[in-house]
Amino acid sequence: MDRMLYTSMTGATQMLHAQAVTANNLANANTTGFKQDLTLMVSKPVDGENSSRHYGVATTMAQDFNKGSLITTNNSLDIAIEGEGWIAVVGQDGTTGYTRAGSLNVGGEGILRNREGQMVLGNEGPIAVPPDSRVEIANDGSINVFGTGAFSGDFSIIDRIMLVNPAHGEMAKGLDGLFRMKSGGEALPAAEVRVKSGVLEGSNVSAIEAMTEIIQSSRQYEMQVKMMKSADELATKSSALLRMN
Numbered sequence: 114m115d116r117m118l119y120t121s122m123t124g125a126t127q128m129l130h131a132q133a134v135t136a137n138n139l140a141n142a143n144t145t146g147f148k149q150d151l152t153l154m155v156s157k158p159v160d161g162e163n164s165s166r167h168y169g170v171a172t173t174m175a176q177d178f179n180k181g182s183l184i185t186t187n188n189s190l191d192i193a194i195e196g197e198g199w200i201a202v203v204g205q206d207g208t209t210g211y212t213r214a215g216s217l218n219v220g221g222e223g224i225l226r227n228r229e230g231q232m233v234l235g236n237e238g239p240i241a242v243p244p245d246s247r248v249e250i251a252n253d254g255s256i257n258v259f260g261t262g263a264f265s266g267d268f269s270i271i272d273r274i275m276l277v278n279p280a281h282g283e284m285a286k287g288l289d290g291l292f293r294m295k296s297g298g299e300a301l302p303a304a305e306v307r308v309k310s311g312v313l314e315g316s317n318v319s320a321i322e323a324m325t326e327i328i329q330s331s332r333q334y335e336m337q338v339k340m341m342k343s344a345d346e347l348a349t350k351s352s353a354l355l356r357m358n
Contacts, residue, residue, distance in 0.1 A: 146214030198306030235272030276306035327341025
């Protein structure tokens with residue numbers, strides 16, 4: 114009965130965790146470039162004294178790297194990765210992170226940033242855009258800057274967005290939503306990565322599937338709670354029988 118109680122208690126705890134993860138996915142169903150989180154739970158007996166009553170649950174977080182649908186915006190500063198690849202940005206902690214969210218803008222100080230305010234990295238570092246200029250992003254990530262007035266037809270390439278393409282297994286998602294290299298280093302620029310301007314990659318979360326998962330985990334949680342109550346009732350009845358004897 115102890116085994117039943119501990120197993121049910123652990124199962125209920127993990128179902129609550131799964132609900133929280135799925136709820137976060139659902140909340141980001143409309144977040145540009147979001148990759149949904151996945152949970153993997155494995156129950157294992159713990160070695161040692163009284164091992165039959167002790168169970169540990171290893172919970173592993175992973176991500177679904179499938180691509181989201183493309184959304185046409187016709188904004189020249191909106192880009193989406195074509196195929197595999199990532200955009201390099203500077204996280205709030207100053208480290209380099211990678212994202213597929215390509216909603217970009219030029220900040221008041223002339224620095225190219227994404228919607229979250231993170232600086233977009235070029236091959237020469239943060240990308241500074243000259244004032245009073247029009248920006249277009251080429252298929253290879255090159256930043257083309259056009260002049261104004263009499264020089265409106267002239268353009269120059271000021272930098273190229275740093276595009277990388279590490280293996281999915283080499284990356285881990287941080288609390289800020291950015292992906293980073295598990296090694297702690299930085300990914301090398303990948304010349305083969307291409308972007309498409311005027312479109313954004315949406316989230317790969319299906320709201321319907323996420324809501325279904327929440328309902329399923331809620332039912333599983335309720336089942337585990339019922340098993341805990343049953344284990345407690347069995348223990349009470351067993352104690353009563355022992356006292357009678």
